Amino acid sequence: MTADTQIPRATAQRLPIYYYYLSSLHEAGIKRINSTEISEAIKFDAATVRRDFSYFGALGKRGFGYDVSALLDFFSKVLSQDKLNKVAVVGTGNLGQALMKYNFVHSSNIQIVMGFDVDPKKKELKIDNEKDETIPVYSIGDLKSELNKENVTIAILTVPGKSAQEVTDQLVDAGIKGILNFSPIRITVPNSVRVQNVDLTTGMQTLIYFVDNFENIKSAK
Amino acid sequence: MTADTQIPRATAQRLPIYYYYLSSLHEAGIKRINSTEISEAIKFDAATVRRDFSYFGALGKRGFGYDVSALLDFFSKVLSQDKLNKVAVVGTGNLGQALMKYNFVHSSNIQIVMGFDVDPKKKELKIDNEKDETIPVYSIGDLKSELNKENVTIAILTVPGKSAQEVTDQLVDAGIKGILNFSPIRITVPNSVRVQNVDLTTGMQTLIYFVDNFENIKSAK
DNA sequence: TAGATTGTTAATCGATTAACAATC
DNA sequence: TAGATTGTTAATCGATTAACAATC
Numbered sequence: 001m002t003a004d005t006q007i008p009r010a011t012a013q014r015l016p017i018y019y020y021y022l023s024s025l026h027e028a029g030i031k032r033i034n035s036t037e038i039s040e041a042i043k044f045d046a047a048t049v050r051r052d053f054s055y056f057g058a059l060g061k062r063g064f065g066y067d068v069s070a071l072l073d074f075f076s077k078v079l080s081q082d083k084l085n086k087v088a089v090v091g092t093g094n095l096g097q098a099l100m101k102y103n104f105v106h107s108s109n110i111q112i113v114m115g116f117d118v119d120p121k122k123k124e125l126k127i128d129n130e131k132d133e134t135i136p137v138y139s140i141g142d143l144k145s146e147l148n149k150e151n152v153t154i155a156i157l158t159v160p161g162k163s164a165q166e167v168t169d170q171l172v173d174a175g176i177k178g179i180l181n182f183s184p185i186r187i188t189v190p191n192s193v194r195v196q197n198v199d200l201t202t203g204m205q206t207l208i209y210f211v212d213n214f215e216n217i218k219s220a221k
Numbered sequence: 222m223t224a225d226t227q228i229p230r231a232t233a234q235r236l237p238i239y240y241y242y243l244s245s246l247h248e249a250g251i252k253r254i255n256s257t258e259i260s261e262a263i264k265f266d267a268a269t270v271r272r273d274f275s276y277f278g279a280l281g282k283r284g285f286g287y288d289v290s291a292l293l294d295f296f297s298k299v300l301s302q303d304k305l306n307k308v309a310v311v312g313t314g315n316l317g318q319a320l321m322k323y324n325f326v327h328s329s330n331i332q333i334v335m336g337f338d339v340d341p342k343k344k345e346l347k348i349d350n351e352k353d354e355t356i357p358v359y360s361i362g363d364l365k366s367e368l369n370k371e372n373v374t375i376a377i378l379t380v381p382g383k384s385a386q387e388v389t390d391q392l393v394d395a396g397i398k399g400i401l402n403f404s405p406i407r408i409t410v411p412n413s414v415r416v417q418n419v420d421l422t423t424g425m426q427t428l429i430y431f432v433d434n435f436e437n438i439k440s441a442k
Numbered sequence: 443t444a445g446a447t448t449g450t451t452a453a454t455c456g457a458t459t460a461a462c463a464a465t466c
Numbered sequence: 467t468a469g470a471t472t473g474t475t476a477a478t479c480g481a482t483t484a485a486c487a488a489t490c
Contacts, residue, residue, distance in 0.1 A: 006437055006438065006439040007434070007437055007438055007439060008439050008456070008457070009438060009439060009456090009457095010456080010457060010458090011457090012427060012430055012431065012434075012438055013420075013423075013427050015426070015427065015430060016405070016420075016422070016423040016426035016427055016430075017405065017407070017423060019426070020382065020405040020406075020423075024382065024383075034470085034471065034472085035471075035472075036471085041407075042407050043407040043409070044407075044458090045458065045459055045460095046459090047458075047459050047460070047461090047473095047474095048457085048458060048459075050471090050472065050473060050474085051457095051458085051459090051473080051474080053472095053473090054472085054473055054474075058472080058473070059472095060471080060472055060473080061465090061466055061471085061472075062464070062465045062466045062470080062471055062472040062473075063465070063466045063469070063470045063471050063472075064466065064470080064471070064472085065470090065471065065472080066472090078430070079426055079429070079430055080429055080430070080433055085429050087425075094322060094323045094324075094326055095323050097319075097322070098319030098320065098322050098323045099319065101315060101318070101319050101322075102315045102316050102319045103315075104422055104425065105315055106381075106422065107422050107425070107426070109429075110422070110425055110426075110429075153432065154425075154428065154429065154432065160327075161241065161245065162245075177432045178428045178429065178431065178432040179428075180424060180425055180428055184237070184238065184241040185241075186238070186262075186263050186264040186265075188264070192435070194428060194431040194432050194435070196424050196425075196427055196428040196431065197424075198419065198420065198421060198424050199234075199237075199419065200419060201237070201325055201327065201328050201331070202234075202237040202238060202241075203401060203417050203418075203419050204308075204325065204328070204331055204375075204401055204417075205236070205237035205240070205300055205328070205331075206233060206234050206236065206237055206417055207375065207399045207400075207401050207415060207417040208300070208301055208306050208330075208331075208375065208399065209233055209236060209237075209299070209300055209301070210233065210399065210415040210417065211374065211375065211398045211399040211415050212301055213228070213233075214413070214415070216227055216228050217227065217228055217230060217233055218227040218228060218229050218230060218480090229480075229481070230480090230481095231480080231481060231482090232481095255446085255447065255448085256447075256448075257447085265482090266482065266483055266484095267483090268449095268450095268482075268483050268484070268485090269481085269482060269483075271447090271448065271449060271450085272449080272450080272481095272482085272483090274448095274449090275448085275449055275450075279448080279449070280448095281447080281448055281449080282447085282448075282489090282490055283446080283447055283448040283449075283488070283489045283490045284445070284446045284447050284448075284489070284490045285446080285447070285448085285490065286446090286447065286448080287448090439456090
């Protein structure tokens, strides 16, 4: 939880991958693992795995490897798996609704608790996921008050590119601390706000480019 | 379309961002742009922008900048915006259905034309997006025949982590050339198949980590 | 021509990986 | 102890960026 050293971005991005893999090992009753086996499963170099872990201290035992349970517990704390993170979807068009319907069913620590839209008649989205929830949708005008009422500090941005920056400014003003950005726009935020881009359409376009231009891409390795 | 030099991965990943930005400029009637303005909009260094463009040849004019229309046309060809890319969703659970519903509405060159699931009673998903389509869902057993019938070479993988690798092997066997992987598993494919990972839950977990450990992350810049 | 901005060289930075001494 | 595997140093690689000569 408290890291003495600064963690490189690249390492931080891999933490959820490690966590997921360790969970699956734990579930399968595997008690012990080494960096080579981890490496084979998640496709990062074994040295990268050891280096990543070592940022958090000496988590393994030389000549032995890593204790799955202990490691899982540790990363669980690092990734705040114990606390519930309430999230708002901003922009309840096709993509926003799709995400509300999905609602991170397999992550117990993430829950979408409200949506916002310019069009306030999109109220009360009936959701039929495993949890059978109903997620309220509010007008964008009520952003600040509704977010604060429920203490929501993470937002999923699924508005059209055109309004992405404008809505971002409102989110920042409302005290949002993290934005999962689905728009193809690179939004501007103050230094205290974190942005994570999810490249959906962009990722698909890149994939098509990679497929069509197989030979031209450097070291696909 | 034909690049003389090999394109670095990082550059290829930025192409759709450039394309999207150029489209918006074109739509706004802007005829001319320079690397500094592009840089400000998309948040990559101006030198990175010029370097990226230069992999495709000398696309600009010194002392002038870039002609928006010409650049847009060029990238449109590079990214195969003219041809329709038919895509299959494999795993029609919450996330898969959500994506079928979404169906890349804003990208005219991408279309989800079929889905697959182990549970074949999930047939005929009624979709009510702008296009009012009905996308058929087949049994995973019919993967090869149905994909080949429609000449689908791109798949979106939205099966549970547990079966991700097994289903991937079937996709490869069926002749799939590109996989947009939503599972938190890093799948193994032969060298001739491209994989693009989309980190949805993973991205959200990373975001939460970044927010909670603001001070500990290196050079968030 | 003078001014502006590209395309590219060279320097820097961050991330990956090979190699191995430390040590369980 | 002998064998195995970590944690870390040093080398490498790829990507970013500063700086500027080329040139429209």
